[in-house]
Amino acid sequence: MTAAMYDLMDFDEVLEKFDPVMGLEVHVELHTETKMFSGSGTNFGADPNSNVDPVCLGLPGALPVVNAKGVEWAIKIGLALNCKIAESSRFARKNYFYPDQPKNYQISQYDEPIAYDGYLDIELDDGTPWRVEIERAHMEEDTAKLTHIGGTSGRISGATKSLVDVNRAGIPLIEIVTKPIEGAGERAPEVARAYVSALRDLVKTLGVSDARMDQGSMRVDSNLSLRRVGTTEFGTRTETKNINSLRSVEQAVRFEMQRQARVLEDGGVIDQETRHYQEDGSTKKGRPKETAEDYRYFNDPDLPPVFAPAEWVEEIRTTLPELPWIRRARIQKDWQLSDAEMRDLVNAGALDLIIETVEAGSTPDEARAWWVSYITAKANEAGVELDAVGITPRQIAQVISLVGAGKLTTKLARQAVDGVIAGEGDVAEVIAARGLEVVRDDGAIEAAVDEALAANPDIVEKYRAGNTKVTGAIVGAVMKATRGKADPQQVNKLIAEKLA
Structure with a gap:
């Protein structure tokens, strides 16, 4: 099934009736040597469940310790995004029950993020500048990785069982959240792609992440809602989770604009939900979207506040590379x-x-x-x-x-x-x-030239009559005889010498 087979509104019609409002949440894995709150390694591709320890496994009595390099790199990202850096920030527990979180809560930041109120200036395909306002960039830990078995898509839908790899649990994450992006209109999908592309270039330049979307070290959640043209109240948003390529970011935004517009125009209601991006460019219903209250955030009692004195922040600023x-x-x-x-x-x-x-x-x-x-x-x-x-x-x-x-x-x-x-x-x-290296055996090349000249007397005659441009066929024959390994300059030189 392709995206074109869904009941979608024509894109131009969407723009006549609705304004899109976007929000993008980008999760960037930091490539520190150890995890955010423990000493396990972070190397990608290790055997499943080999980079684990009592903290990331959620064993009773195991206590987290903050990774100082993770904090430093979070500040570096915040500075590059023109954010204000909080002198004091806190970690909180985000409570939910799911197989990818062994502790049944995720250590994150809630109302006291380390970086906030920034922006990133980007450029669209035709050179048009666009400023994306940044709400916050906060620290948290990644979850375990689930591999769904038995289905046809590799996703949970249709799977008969799921395998859990805890290697990824606890790897430092920076979640970068935009403010609502309004006024993009027809260029909303393009703005989304350009922003993620610029952000990927930025974190790679900073040296804090390889930002490999295909390996999951950079993942995008795209929030989108529609409002009627001429109104100001935001519509109900959906969140498309874990998008893993620039092309997919653009497709997910465009599809949701067309899908939501058709639902609203037909008198339906948009559910506040998560959706899963499909490889055909569509999105598929996931689960109802929780609110912050559903996660029952509270300050993590095992972790003290993180202090970032102005002197340290300015010291980090001096290490920023050429952006x-x-x-x-x-x-x-x-x-x-x-x-x-x-x-x-x-x-x-x-x-x-x-x-x-x-x-x-x-x-x-x-x-x-x-x-x-x-x-x-x-x-x-x-x-x-x-x-x-x-x-x-x-x-x-x-x-x-x-x-x-x-x-x-x-x-x-x-x-x-x-x-x-x-x-x-x-x-x-x-x-x-x-066996690809160029043949340097003068005898072998000369023999191939002699054979080609003998097999093409008409070309030799034309050459001696003054048409020196006809030797291409001779060169081609020599290259074929040497399986493309002769040096073309050497071949041309020998031909010229023999025909002189």
Whole structure:
């Protein structure tokens, strides 16, 4: 079933009758070495239930201890988001009963967050600036991971059993909550995507998270409601949970606008509920949405207040790196890119990858050529974001260097990239295993040239008659005979010498 098969209102009609109001909650896992309130490791991909301890398992008598690095990085995020930093903040217990929370409560922050009242300036696809107001950025711990077995979608609907992996429970999380985003109209889906993209770039630049949406280290909850055009009262909102890609963020907002509009126009009522994003671009009913009172928040009696003196906050401010929008302005000037070219790189998710490739030794033009053409095509084939395609900027820089040194042709370089993406090893391992390096045996190449010339006397005759542009077929024959491993410059040189 596709989103187009649902009973949805035409998007243009939605805009004629309703104004969307959005709110975005983004959860960012911090990659500290240990968890937020205990000493267990946080490495992704460890064996299930191996990074555990009495605190994250919720065993009786186990007491939490605050991770100082987690607090420092929370302040760093708050400062980068132009937030005010609370000199004193507190942890609270958020009570709910679910298999992903061994303690039956989550340690979070409620009415005393560490960072609040900020903003993030973003740029839409056509360069239009947009300011997203930040309500708060607060600290909490992540929950365990549930894997649902027996269904067809990997989700709880239709599953026959669920497996619990407590490795993720207790990993430091920063939840960044926007104020209501009003006035976006038809651009609401685009604003949502651009905001999440900018936020992802920011936390990666800060060095506090890899922000891998495909691995769950950055997850988005999208709140949306509609109100009739000309009215000011907010409608009932739904919350689409755990969206894990930029494209999905945009699709979820658009779908909910069209779905809610149809329900309201037909005289129905929007339920305040959570919804689950589906891979076809739709959302599916989850459970009724709780209010803050339902969670019975109260200050955690095992944790003291967190103090952030102004001197410490200013010390952390001095460690902030060059922020993404400042770096982009510098890069655009240094690389002499137009506004449109820069927007294309940013929108494709390629800019940071290109910058890292240049930092690893490539030229900007070579790095751009690889990422925006061949690697982008590979990402599109696999249906993944560009940074999840399976090859790193360092590896692309290696390939570019080998081409520049004449050790790989462009064709062989693409085969090397294919091997890395396929998981066959690093660049050198793939080249060795596939036998890709350019042939340097003068005798073997000369023999291939002689054979090609002998097989194409008409081309030889045309060349000697003055048409020096006809040697492409000879070069092609030599490259075929050497399985693409001959150096094209060497081949051309030998052909010219023999035909002279």
